[in-house]
Amino acid sequence: MKNILEVxxxxxxxxxxxxxxxxxxxxxxSIPLNSSFGLVGESGxxxxxxxxSLLQLQADNAEIISGNIIYDGKDIVSLNEEExxxxxxxxxxxxxxxxxxxWNPVIKIGEQIREAIREHYxxxxxxxxxxxxxDLFKLVGLDSSNIDRYPHELSGGxxxxxxxxxxxxxxxKLIIADEPTTALDVxxxxxxLKEIRKIQNDLGLSLLYISHDIAVIAEMTxxxxxxxxxxxxxxxPTKEIFANPRHSYTKALLxxxxxxxxxxxxxxxxxxxxxxxxxxxxxxxxAPRCPNxxxxxxxxxxxxxxxxxxEHFVDICSAxx
Amino acid sequence: xxxxVIEIENLKxxxxxxxxxxxxxxxxxxxxxxxxxxxxxxxxLGLVGQSGxxxxxxxxSITMLEEKTDGNIKFFDQSQNKMTSIDDLSxxxxxxxxxxxxxxxxxxxxxxxxxxxxxxxxxxxxxxxxIGTDKxxxxxxxxxxxxxxxxxPENYLSRYPHELSGGxxxxxxIARALIMKPKFVxxxxxxxxLDVSIRISIMDLMVSLAKDLNVSYxxxxxxxxxxxxxxxxxxxxxxxxxxxxxxxxxxxxNPIHPYTKRxxxxxxxxxxxxxRKVYEITKQxxxxxxxxxxxxxxLYEIGNKHFVSTHKIKGLL
Numbered sequence: 001m002k003n004i005l006e007v008x009x010x011x012x013x014x015x016x017x018x019x020x021x022x023x024x025x026x027x028x029x030s031i032p033l034n035s036s037f038g039l040v041g042e043s044g045x046x047x048x049x050x051x052x053s054l055l056q057l058q059a060d061n062a063e064i065i066s067g068n069i070i071y072d073g074k075d076i077v078s079l080n081e082e083e084x085x086x087x088x089x090x091x092x093x094x095x096x097x098x099x100x101x102x103w104n105p106v107i108k109i110g111e112q113i114r115e116a117i118r119e120h121y122x123x124x125x126x127x128x129x130x131x132x133x134x135d136l137f138k139l140v141g142l143d144s145s146n147i148d149r150y151p152h153e154l155s156g157g158x159x160x161x162x163x164x165x166x167x168x169x170x171x172x173k174l175i176i177a178d179e180p181t182t183a184l185d186v187x188x189x190x191x192x193l194k195e196i197r198k199i200q201n202d203l204g205l206s207l208l209y210i211s212h213d214i215a216v217i218a219e220m221t222x223x224x225x226x227x228x229x230x231x232x233x234x235x236x237p238t239k240e241i242f243a244n245p246r247h248s249y250t251k252a253l254l255x256x257x258x259x260x261x262x263x264x265x266x267x268x269x270x271x272x273x274x275x276x277x278x279x280x281x282x283x284x285x286x287a288p289r290c291p292n293x294x295x296x297x298x299x300x301x302x303x304x305x306x307x308x309x310x311e312h313f314v315d316i317c318s319a320x321x
Numbered sequence: 322x323x324x325x326v327i328e329i330e331n332l333k334x335x336x337x338x339x340x341x342x343x344x345x346x347x348x349x350x351x352x353x354x355x356x357x358x359x360x361x362x363x364x365x366l367g368l369v370g371q372s373g374x375x376x377x378x379x380x381x382s383i384t385m386l387e388e389k390t391d392g393n394i395k396f397f398d399q400s401q402n403k404m405t406s407i408d409d410l411s412x413x414x415x416x417x418x419x420x421x422x423x424x425x426x427x428x429x430x431x432x433x434x435x436x437x438x439x440x441x442x443x444x445x446x447x448x449x450x451x452i453g454t455d456k457x458x459x460x461x462x463x464x465x466x467x468x469x470x471x472x473x474p475e476n477y478l479s480r481y482p483h484e485l486s487g488g489x490x491x492x493x494x495i496a497r498a499l500i501m502k503p504k505f506v507x508x509x510x511x512x513x514x515l516d517v518s519i520r521i522s523i524m525d526l527m528v529s530l531a532k533d534l535n536v537s538y539x540x541x542x543x544x545x546x547x548x549x550x551x552x553x554x555x556x557x558x559x560x561x562x563x564x565x566x567x568x569x570x571x572x573x574x575n576p577i578h579p580y581t582k583r584x585x586x587x588x589x590x591x592x593x594x595x596x597r598k599v600y601e602i603t604k605q606x607x608x609x610x611x612x613x614x615x616x617x618x619x620l621y622e623i624g625n626k627h628f629v630s631t632h633k634i635k636g637l638l
Contacts, residue, residue, distance in 0.1 A: 042516035043487075156372070185372045185543040190587035190599060212516060215546075215589035219597065239593045256521045257591045258546040260573060267550065269522035273486055 003070075004174050004206045005054070005092075006030040010067035012053055019278045023049040023062070025230040028305075031174065031223070036200065036207035038221030038238065040214050040253070044274060046230040047210045048097065051178050054208070055092055056084055071174070089120055089170040097179040100159035103151035110147030113166050120170045136165040139202075141195055157188035161195065168199065175200075176208045181216070193220060214253050218242060223311075226250045229274050229285040231303065236312030246314040246321075248292045284317055292321070323361040324397060326505045326537045327383070327422075328404060330357050332392035334375075334382045352378040354561035355392070357620075360505070363531060365538035367552035367569070369545055369584070375561040376541045380507045383539070384422055385415075396422070397504065420450055423498035427510040429490035433482045439466075440478040443497045450501065465496045470526060488519035492526070499530065507539045512547065524551055545588055549573060557581045560634060566620060567627035577629045579606040580637055602637050 012024040023046045031037040039047045052058045054069055056076060069076040071091060079087065096102065104112060110133050117129050124132075134144050140161040151159060160180060167175055177196060181189040197220065200207050209220045217224055218238060225235035226249060234247040245251045255268040272289040275281075284290070287299040297317060306319035334353040339346065353375045360366045368376050381387035383394055385407065396418055398405040410418060426432045433442050440462055447458045466474035469492040482490055491511060498506055508527070512520040528551065531538060540551050548555050549569055556566040557580065565578040576582045579602040586600040613631045614621040620628035 042518060186545075186587045187371050187584065190589075193589070194599070213589070214517070215591035218591050218593040218595075219589050242591075242593050252518060254591065256517050258521075258544075258550045259591055260546045260549060260585060260588045261590050261592075261595065264549060264570065267521045267524075269520075269525060270518035271522065273488075 002033045003030040004033045004072075005208070006068075006070040007050075007054070008068045008070070010050070010053065010069065011065040012049060012058065012067075013063055013065055014059065015061045015063060016278075022277045022281060023230055024053065025281070027067075027227075027230075027232050029223075029225050029232060029235055031206050031208060034204050034206055035222040036209055036220060038209045038211065038217035038224040039227055039232075040211055040217045040224060041227035042212055042274065045227040047212075047227055048178055049230075050227075051094065051176050051208070051210055054176060055088055055094060057094075089116070089172060091172055092174045092176060093167040093170065093172040094176040094178065095160075095163055095167045095180045098183055099163040099180070100156055100183070103159060103162075105151050108148055108150055109154065109162050113162070113169055116166060117169050132169065133165075136168055137162075139168065139199060140165045141191075156184055157192065160184065160188075160192055164192075164196065164199070168203075171203075172205070174206045174208065176210070178210045179212070182211075189216075196220070214257050215259070226253065229281075230277050231285070232305070233286065233303075234312075234314045234318070235305070236309075240309065240312050244309070244312070246308055246312075247286075247318040248290045249286050252291065284315070323363065325359045325404065326362050326397050327539075328359040328393075328395040329379075329383065330393040330395070332356050332379065332382060332394065333390045334378050334387055335390040351561045353382060353389075355618075356558075356561075356563045358556055358563065358566060360537045360539060362504070362537055363535045364554070365531060365540055365552045367548035367555040368539060368541045368558060369543065369548050369555055370558035371543060371584075374558045376543075376558055377509055379558075380424070380509055380539065380541055384419075384424060384507060416450070420446075420501045421504045423501060423503040423506045425491075425494050425498050425506060425508045425511045428514055429487055429494050430482075430514070432494055433490065435482055438479050438481055439485075439493055442482070442493060443500055446497065446501050461500060462496075465500045468499070468530070469493075469496045470522075471496070486519075487515050488523060491515060491523055495523075495527065495530070499534065499536070502534070503536060505537045505539070507541070509541045510543070513542070513544070520547075527551065545573070545585060557584060560636060562630060562632060562634065563620065564630045564632075564634065565628065567625070571625060571627055575627070577623060577627070578610060579603075580634070604638060607634075607637060 008028050010024050010027045014021040014023055027050060039050060041047055053064060064077055071087060076087060113133050114129050117132060133147055137144050137147060142158060142161050146154060181192050211217055221238050224238045224241055225232040228249045234250050245254055252270040256270060258267060270289060275285050283300045284303055287293055303315050305313040306316050307313050308319050332353055333355055335349040335351050338348045338350050358366060368379060370376055378387060382389045394407045395404040396407055407418060443462045443465060444458055447453060447461060463474045466477055471477050471492055512523050515523060530536060542548050552569055555569050555572045556563045559580050565581045573585060576585055582600040583602055590597055611631055611633055617632055621631050622628050
């Protein structure tokens with residue numbers, strides 16, 4: 001199968017006054033063409049840092065230490081600004097977390113989308129662009145009357161739909177959705193998820209879906225990676241991971257998520273907090289919180305991913321268990 | 322049968338949104354429109370619904386942070402050993418009411434003064450209500466920190482909110498609410514800002530505290546899966562009205578109102594093999610519900626303490 005994106009051994013650090021924060025450590029994953037990949041983990045685990053580095057939009061104090069991000073045969077890490085502009089929007093576009101609040105309040109929604117299209121297709125006529133925007137709005141389920149509205153005239157769900165329209169405006173091949181429904185209530189969330197899935201199918205897009213909610217990942221993705229403290233600790237086909245979770249952290253996430261179907265079960269909490277990512281990190285960073293830690297554990301052991309079943313990879317300590 | 326802690330009768334809270342007398346007409350938003358429920362001692366009721374359905378306004382009306390337009394809120398008054406309407410309370414009694422009814426808010430980052438230590442934060446209600454000597458107050462703070470699982474308490478007393486994680490902050494917020502030994506606590510989405518792994522420990526803490534301290538909860542959330550874990554009964558709200566109210570498992574297994582069915586079917590299921598089908602509300606379903614009863618004033622009981630509204634509700638189709 002052909003991959004639209006391959007991330008290989010990516011390492012990224014934030015330089016701060018107190019020291020370097022190892023936000024992404026040795027992260028590798030690939031997204032097959034026309035499929036969706038989910039990244040799940042708790043706040044601060046590095047999900048958004050991965051998304052930002054894919055588009056080279058990371059903060060000024062971030063530095064990619066090593067690794068490759070291969071999109072369409074090119075390594076994004078080594079591209080210059082001009083080449084990057086072509087990858088952004090045309091190749092990969094992103095729906096940010098809380099993006100619905102990122103609209104400029106004094107410019108009409110349609111005008112803001114038009115601006116993006118004009119920037120990337122300077123030869124289009126005004127009429128072309130208007131048609132494009134109308135098509136986009138139809139695609140995301142918005143009435144075309146909203147083109148001439150200001151952001152405050154739209155509800156949260158409508159603004160988020162418009163953000164998705166914006167992300168689709170230059171016909172990208174891969175969409176990164178970073179917690180696109182976190183600020184929305186369940187009914188609206190459900191509509192947006194359905195819309196994203198439909199668009200992905202209709203347009204044959206690939207999707208990188210980032211969320212802290214493992215239930216949403218279950219519904220949205222074909223493949224998934226579980227992130228903890230800057231590393232992917234388990235990855236593979238979503239169905240396989242839900243059926244046979246191997247890493248203690250994955251199990252903990254599954255056991256702590258309430259569900260509305262089936263019998264009411266006792267949920268388990270995970271005590272403690274993620275470790276600081278500052279300074280030297282060796283071995284298993286989950287060890288202090290791991291409920292399955294035993295005497296055969298060696299927290300100093302260098303972690304790497306081992307294939308335990310086809311396409312299903314897990315940290316070496318859990319693979320041997 | 323346990324005694325009720327709070328009884329809400331036909332509560333209405335309307336907001337005036339008229340655009341001034343020259344524009345003509347009087348416009349009101351019926352944020353809470355004729356709702357009734359009661360909560361027994363040590364029990365919890367989940368108030369579930371979409372953003373803007375009136376959940377928070379209900380909470381604010383009960384705590385008198387918002388002036389109700391009409392209806393009655395009755396609270397069990399220990400000194401008189403009977404239910405008393407909050408409209409009839411004297412100033413002293415209102416103070417007593419405020420001691421017994423506490424709130425825990427959604428965002429633990431914004432609910433605390435960043436320049437106050439944890440000790441000051443938890444101590445404040447004791448000082449306001451003038452309870453105990455300095456020494457007794459400090460002991461109470463240490464005791465409550467232990468209760469909410471912040472141990473050893475000495476490590477937390479002189480810290481500031483920014484030094485704590487989200488989960489720890491929410492524990493401080495719970496400690497601050499419980500130090501008054503309230504009878505009734507209103508929780509407005511207290512876990513929605515927390516990570517899943519921490520969320521369960523906070524929910525477990527609240528459930529066990531309810532048992533130990535005999536506290537009743539009104540638990541506000543938009544997530545039915547969370548409400549299922551926390552609450553004995555659930556009331557589903559839409560457009561200012563309660564559309565359905567039943568014991569938690571009864572409501573989830575046997576939903577009657579089309580909106581409840583819709584809400585339940587919108588919740589993502591943490592199982593990739595589960596084929597979730599979203600329930601689409603039809604005109605026929607709504608008419609069926611409306612024809613259940615002619616009495617539109619009260620919720621209609623279909624048996625099993627399972628109540629449903631037969632009102633015509635706008636905007637559902």
